[in-house]
Amino acid sequence: MRLLIPCMTVGAVTISVWVTALAPLGVSREVISLSPAIAAITLSRTQQFTTTLAGGGAVNWEVDGVAGGNNVLGRISATGVYSAGTAAGTHTIVATSSADPAVAATAVVAVTDLAGVYTYHNDLTRDGANTQEYALTTSSVNTAHFGKLTSCPVDGAIYAQPLWVANLTVNDAVHNVVFVATQHDSLFAFDADASPCIKLWSANLLDVSHGALKGETTVPGDLVGSGNGDITPEVGITGTPVIDPVKGILYVVTKSVDSAQTTFYQRLHAVDLATGKEQAGSPVTIDGTYPGSADGGTVVRFNARQQLQRAGLALVNGVTYIAWGAHEDTAPFYGWMMSYLYDGTAFTQKSILNTTPNTRGAGIWMGGGAPVVDSDNKLYVVTGNGGFDATSGSAPNNDYGDTLLQLTPSLQVLQWFTPSDQLDVSQSDRDFGSGGAVVLADLPAGNAVTHVLICGGKDATLYVVNRDLLGGFGDPAAVQTIDFGRSIYGSPAFWNNTLYMGGSFGPVRAFRLNMSTARLTLASESSNELGFPGATPSVSSAATRNGIVWTLDSAQYCTARSKRCGPVVLYAHDASNLGKELWNSALTAADTAGYGIKYTVPTVANGKVYVGTRGNNIGGATDSTSVPGEMEIYGLKP
Secondary structure, eight states: EEEEEEEEEETTEEEEEEEEEOOOOTOOOBEEEEOEEEEEETTEEEOOOOOEEEOOEEEEEEEETTEEEETTTEEEOOOEEEESOOOOEEEEEEEEEETTTEEEEEEEEEEEEEOOOOOOTTSSSSOOOEOOOOOOOOOTTTTTTTEEEEEESSSSSSOOEEEEEEEEETEEEEEEEEEOOOOSEEEEEEEOOOOSOOOEEEEESSSSSGGOOOTTTEEGGGSSSSSOOSSSSESOOSSSOOTOOOOOOOEEEEEEEEETTEEEEEEEEEEEEOOBBBOOOEEEOOOOEEEESSSSSEEEEETTTTEEEOOOOEEEEEEEEEEESSSOSSSSOOOOEEEEESSEEEEEEEEEEETTTOOOOOOOOOOOOOOOEETTTOOEEOOOOOOOOOTTTSSOOBBTOEEEEOOOOOOOEEEEEEEEHHHHHHHTOOGGGGSSSEEOOOOTTTSSOOOOEEHHHHHHHHEETTTTOOOSGGGGGGSSEEEOOOOOOSOEEEEEEEEEEEEEEEEEEEEEETTTTTTTEEEEEEEOOOOOOOOOEEEEEEETTTEEEEEEEEBOOOTTTTOOOOBEEEEEEEEOOTOOEETTTTTTTTGGGOOOOTTOOOOEEEEEEEEEEETOEEEEEEEESSEEEEEEEEEEEO
């Protein structure tokens, strides 16, 4: 008698193995196995499946019930090599004994059509959602089947979000590639699927070939701000880079200092994705002035030493947008934005904005979040503590402390929204701009509000605003204000009409969006509570199914202001009910990650989760530790 033994459920598919029942004494028993039980690949890639058949013999192969498969479902060779077809999703592979059709084994291949995670929080709306993830499901992510696969050592702490590109040709071979930027001013490209880790290339951007002058180094952490080491042990690349997949270029901002530690540089680089080489006419040294009186003259000038490039970069129609806050809010500093166009031979500065040219402050850092861009190419940023005079009937009236700004592609202010408690927030250091923003799904036409954005900060309030009418000064201009109860230092995620946010010293919370009223109501929250500073969630799903919310608890972040130093903890929760924890990296020693970094964001792609850490560095000099930085790769166990 033939038995079907279920092994694991992946979404709606149960991975099972057919075996014959125990035969009478003296009668042989035939058993077949198939590995791997589940595989995750991208379009145009292949996967080797291997069978073990008791007594040997040939097998016949099927893909979704079709012998040998086809161009849509994918094809599988007589030797078990599956080649992805045009249909993304999960496909069932069956190997059947040629001698006995009653003996068969089943596996699943998850084929994603995700082309890349090219920018902070996945896309320009900053929703943090990868809806093309078919291998990681609410059934497969658990301690039995999911865990840490490998660690990739690097030369410095990883503050930026890892970026991911599918099917990139490097060294004459096609790879899925994950890119990591470090505070040692380096870039690393790793094979995204290899275990143990395989480095494809690395480049330090402080060498002469990448535009640096002889003797330049990264900036010691105590040489900026007030010297308290808000970033330690060194400052190099902090903001998340951005990738142009058409041109094959990664744009990134570095920070460095000369050997005398008196001249500071910030540069925008255009780096070739496949090699790490600097493009022609790159980098450009960042500088600029803006009309304003705060420095006692008629203009204010960009200060490469004091301005912290923490926010992720944005790429819109070929133009790279960069935003700056400050190291430890140490004066003089401003909220700056600049944009640059790279034409293949040189950079051209296209536009520049200073958010407080007459009063200082109002940095743009948003807990590491990047400028948000809507479908009309309008940009949105949230500023921190600083002067505010936008309601003045006479000049100056272009200082926008603690304000959400809507900008044109040329960085002109179109509209703005400022909370009623702006003055108190600024004076008590409860930045409105400590958190990022997210554009929500457009509501049906005919509603009073159809275009919505969410943002919030240290004052523990979430603001639902109408992008068509931000409303200016005062809470009544918002569509809704939500007492979140915890300070916000990150960006929300948005998936399946639900908003996810992880506040400081509190649970991860889910709010359901009413598509008729544009109002949010609390739907669920996690049983675990995050430490400071909370988390920026990411979501993986197969369209609207199998949603998983991924968060990092980085409370043990090791710098001078952290009370503890220890591993960052990756959590996975069921997106439909955050009260259901699926897995976390602290449950087993083998899954332990490197030490934490504030504001880091996990990247989920093709059955893997990528997490940047500071390795085992506790904040001391880079060469004082055996692992100054490390990227962890989590996924389904072999």
